[in-house]
Amino acid sequence: MLDHLPALQVVVPLMSAPIIVLLRRPGAAWLISTLASFVAFAIAVALALRVAETGTVSYAMGSWPPPWGIEYRVDALSAFMLVLVAGVAALVMPYARRSVAAEVAEHQAYLFYAMYCLCVAGLLGMTITGDLFNVFVFLEISSLSTYVLIALGRGRRALLAAFQYLIVGTIGATFYVIGIGLLYLVTGSLNFADVAQRLAGIGELRPVLAALAFITVGLGLKLALFPLHQWLPNAYAFAPSVVTTFLAATATKVSVYVLVRFYFLVFAPSQALEGVPVGGVLIALSAAAIVAMSLVAVFQPDLKRMFAYSSVAQIGYVTLGLGIANEAALTGSLAHLVNHGVTKSALFLLVGGIVLRGGDASFASLAGLGQRMPWTSFGIGVAGLSLIGVPATAGFTSKWYLIAGAAEQGSWWIVALVVAGSLIAVAYVWRFVEAAYLAQPPAGAAAGEPPLSMRASEAVAVALCVVLGLVTAFNIGFARRAVGLLLGGAG
């Protein structure tokens, strides 16, 4: 059975969804999706250990050997992402029981969990598959379930947010299909490794350039690359808390991962990228994202929206490293996927707790939160430090590598930019501290922490923010291995 772990990684959450629909009970639905996500996490860890030991694992779906059949491929890079996605999926499940019960109507709860399982399966599938078109199929599985999950949020604005995301997300996915269609026309293959091999022999070719452009824009829409991020703040702000957490920590990250695969493992060996300023464009957009979106975040009236804009800025750091593309910067980028994922899940989980108790998370309702919800406020403070990138937190390690990468290249303005971005992050985190600790709570305001099951998830996430800053074996260690794979493939 151990040989089949790559297939089971996707099949377990995928099959849980119809079982949940058959059972219909909210309690059973929660139990099954919790089991599924923990099993998926265990499989991801087992796969990661196997990859670390014996190298890339390849699995032929239906025993049709690649490149004819669909190949599931677990290498240093995808193993790393699988652990992140499945880990966050498992992390939020204990929290989900109470939070979903409070935010989603009871007769829809089982549909929520079914959609959640599909979304997890889609993201894991995008990560693990070695087939270009299969990526699209899983991308749409995860996207369609995401639209539904967002629309299940409270209030009618969730509907419009979901609709806008549906339009933008479908355009993005369709652009991606156009891109891989062009690649298929040129190479006659849909397998990542095979396409890369065939492209290597081809000189500069216009369809390949067009494919590069379509894939970049399509995935850029999905990963909220500035200025294609317009859908994200509303989607995050109006979705149920569990969904916001899971999406912020994984969905955009998986799209970044697919983009990384294309840039470094498909296009880099060919001459397609020569003379095309992909890195320069990415750096410019990332710089704009970091500064502009951090500034916008400072002026948001609501904690959820603030952290949503901050997410766009943080993705800027990741794409910045991809643009610089030397060893240190790439390590920083990949590690930032995990660090930011963990930090944002901690923040959104805690904010979800505030929403559960207070009804919303606008700054007006945060006054004196430090006294009313001491635990939650402290947690947001710690995770906020990680968001800023204070030493001994997770956020520091990845930014350190980014700065090292920029300095290595002599781009001092990028170093200044990263520091400036962090300073603006200080400003918005400070807004929370000011409201929570320096203002007096209004009389009769709701008090009390969220239930224990929710606090357990929050505690683990907040602890990870610190632990990943002190013990860097997972984030930096794995990122280094993955970068070795990426740059080795290029050379």
Place this chain on the structure above:
Amino acid sequence: MGHYAYFVAIFLMVAGLYVTVARGNLVKKLIGLSIFQTSVYLLYIAPGKLIGATAPIVAPQYATYSNPLPHVLILTAIVVGVATLALGLALVVRIREAYGTVEEDQILAEDERRDADA
């Protein structure tokens, strides 16, 4: 066959995208989106066809076969397109029930009015 299939595909692509972006009516946006997706089906199917070739079912009187893979891929894409359209329309129905309109600018104005009241 020349390139005319591609011209048609590109025309549909741009037209669909334009409708999606330029129209404020949510239903029209979805129609534009569907046209846009359809153009991609054409982009895949057209190159798979060989003139004089037949469906890839082995028979003694045929020697050349069209490539079936694009069709299979596009069958998947069509299913995805149907699901997207159904979900999009379901959301429009819910939006219409909640706001009483399917015009984007009126919905946004309504939201802003609410914000101003609050």
Place this chain on the structure above:
Amino acid sequence: MKNDLVLRVVAKLFTPFVLLFALYVQFHGELGPGGGFQAGVIVAAAVILYAIVFGLPAARRLVPDAIVESMMAIGVLIYAGVGVAGLLLGGAYLDYFVLDRDPVHGQERGIFWVEIGVAITVSSVMLKIFAMFASRGHDPDE
């Protein structure tokens, strides 16, 4: 529309033949054009025709909502179950070769069940989509 005699008779007469045609498309799928997806849509079309002529409540008595929703899940489970069967018989996931002693027969058997799963899910999803839209906004019986 249920007061129109011509429509009522034609719809009643047509429905069994449409369903029969769906079965033909389903089981001819391995020899020629056809398959579970097309057959599922045709099955759904038969019920939708019935619903349009006799009203949604009548169609819902014919095919209750709970059955439609369960069928959506069961079809997916059949499809995924074929994959798991391949696993348990010692092949890879979705490996049809191991489903029979003769690998070619195994392929045939695998695709047969997969197409059944597809037909069940597609027909029920189509019905569900139709019922969801048709029951919104106004009384469907009018």
